[in-house]
Amino acid sequence: xxxxxxxxxxxxxxxxxxxxxxxxxxxxxxxxxxxxxxxxxxxxxxxxxxxxxxxxxxxxxxxxxxxxxxxxxxxxxxxxxxxxxxxxxxxxxxxxxxxxxxxxxxxxxxxxxxxxxxxxxxxxxxxxxxxxxxxxxxxxxxxxxxxxxxxxxxxxxxxxxxxxxxxxxxxxxxxxxxxxxxxxxxxxxxxxxxxxxxxxxxxxxxxxxxxxxxxxxxxxxxxxxxxxxxxxxxxxxxxxxxxxxxxxxxxxxxxxxxxxxxxxxxxxxxxxxxxxxxxxxxxxxxxxxxxxxxxxxxxxxxxxxxxxxxxxxxxxxxxxxxxxxxxxxxxxxxxxxxxxxxxxxxxxxxxxxxxxxxxxxxxxxxxxxxxxxxxxxxxxxxxx
Amino acid sequence: xxxxxxxxxxxxxxxxxxxxxxxxxxxxxxxxxxxxxxxxxxxxxxxxxxxxxxxxxxxxxxxxxxxxxxxxxxxxxxxxxxxxxxxxxxxxxxxxxxxxxxxxxxxxxxxxxxxxxxxxxxxxxxxxxxxxxxxxxxxx
Numbered sequence: 234x235x236x237x238x239x240x241x242x243x244x245x246x247x248x249x250x251x252x253x254x255x256x257x258x259x260x261x262x263x264x265x266x267x268x269x270x271x272x273x274x275x276x277x278x279x280x281x282x283x284x285x286x287x288x289x290x291x292x293x294x295x296x297x298x299x300x301x302x303x304x305x306x307x308x309x310x311x312x313x314x315x316x317x318x319x320x321x322x323x324x325x326x327x328x329x330x331x332x333x334x335x336x337x338x339x340x341x342x343x344x345x346x347x348x349x350x351x352x353x354x355x356x357x358x359x360x361x362x363x364x365x366x367x368x369x370x371x372x373x374x375x376x377x378x379x380x381x382x383x384x385x386x387x388x389x390x391x392x393x394x395x396x397x398x399x400x401x402x403x404x405x406x407x408x409x410x411x412x413x414x415x416x417x418x419x420x421x422x423x424x425x426x427x428x429x430x431x432x433x434x435x436x437x438x439x440x441x442x443x444x445x446x447x448x449x450x451x452x453x454x455x456x457x458x459x460x461x462x463x464x465x466x467x468x469x470x471x472x473x474x475x476x477x478x479x480x481x482x483x484x485x486x487x488x489x490x491x492x493x494x495x496x497x498x499x500x501x502x503x504x505x506x507x508x509x510x511x512x513x514x515x516x517x518x519x520x521x522x523x524x525x526x527x528x529x530x531x532x533x534x535x536x537x538x539x540x541x542x543x544x545x546x547x548x549x550x551x552x553x554x555x556x557x558x559x560x561x562x563x564x565x566x567x568x569x570x571x572x573x574x575x576x577x578x579x580x581x582x583x584x585x586x587x588x589x590x591x592x593x594x595x596x597x598x599x600x601x602x603x604x605x606x607x608x609x610x611x612x613x614x615x616x617x
Numbered sequence: 618x619x620x621x622x623x624x625x626x627x628x629x630x631x632x633x634x635x636x637x638x639x640x641x642x643x644x645x646x647x648x649x650x651x652x653x654x655x656x657x658x659x660x661x662x663x664x665x666x667x668x669x670x671x672x673x674x675x676x677x678x679x680x681x682x683x684x685x686x687x688x689x690x691x692x693x694x695x696x697x698x699x700x701x702x703x704x705x706x707x708x709x710x711x712x713x714x715x716x717x718x719x720x721x722x723x724x725x726x727x728x729x730x731x732x733x734x735x736x737x738x739x740x741x742x743x744x745x746x747x748x749x750x751x752x753x754x755x756x757x
Contacts, residue, residue, distance in 0.1 A: 373721070374719050
């Protein structure tokens, strides 16, 4: 399929990442932005677009970010609080560049640890729960862990999957984390007993199914193919990308929990490329909860419907498997970067800057994904 | 000094008040389009099926089945500290395919609940003048 107006990733960067850094959202944002500009070998004056995704209760402004970084004038900006986390920023930047609205766009996801509380964190001090949250919270539905446990239960009921299947994913992903000591917060391999003995948050969801809340900012810089060719790093290209949503906005009330928005996004993404699942050499699949990455394995067609547990148990997602997945260790181990880490890690693998973690299969095509439930997005990245 | 722990209380608005009023009267009522008969939950200002703004509330049978559930074992609000573990569930109502609500399954051992179980509505006082429609295993 002929591609016009190709968009490339030319720079990636992280802020300091920790549990309770005391750093403000703005400072974290500035740190990751500078890291990404240094990686790309460009200056603020080379950037003409800024796109930020943040939580409504942890809002980071795109125009303020531009001003803070000394970017004199932006041709495109958007500050989002809606949808599939970092991928929203990525999708806006791709659209801006492909349409000619901007040439070089800084994309950001900044999150403080407390964002983990999700809906509960959005509750103000007022008495009474506003809007449609009043149909969930009085029943005890407060955080992502609650819908996550219900998505897992539905999968188990429909396909006979087990807690051990989800555990297999946590174990496989931890192996990558152990090989990434500078970014991972966890340095010991997991056993199935470790997983099964980790406490339940919302049975069948275990603590070790959950991503690790941290203070972090992640930044990637996108530009046109023409500009990318002249920059410091080997560019990585977006081959195809897509959002997907369900007809129901509430994650707990989607029509089909085992076929939520990743299925819509995946179908749309594959319809826009000549590449096939068998062409993909590595994957970065969102793991806000381990079942999410497993729904992506099924939605993207890497395994059969309901068969993600068997696929992971076969070793397919390991470093030497057919689809090394979450090779940085995933957000369960490197901390919640809300999707951006997958774009960053797959970029590093495709352009050959993953250092000791460079995959033996020398990947040329990677897939990245973000979110589940009501909204999701995915993209295919290529080394050329 | 002890601090009273308030339940997480709804803040009724023009769209939601009928649901809570119904529950206080021992009825499960769900928003329904007066033009096409489509049920929707949670309520919205427009019918997603026919785009009518003429929406009301209608009583439903209160019968349904467990679409999925989980058993929270950590309280994310102080009200639930002494209520763990409990069953947080999504129940699909018989009135319309895909018509679902978040609820609790009560009057049963949490470990006995299964996806697909038939359930029926019952009402549980929440406090401060509110009542929660919840579900229990259906009578045979």
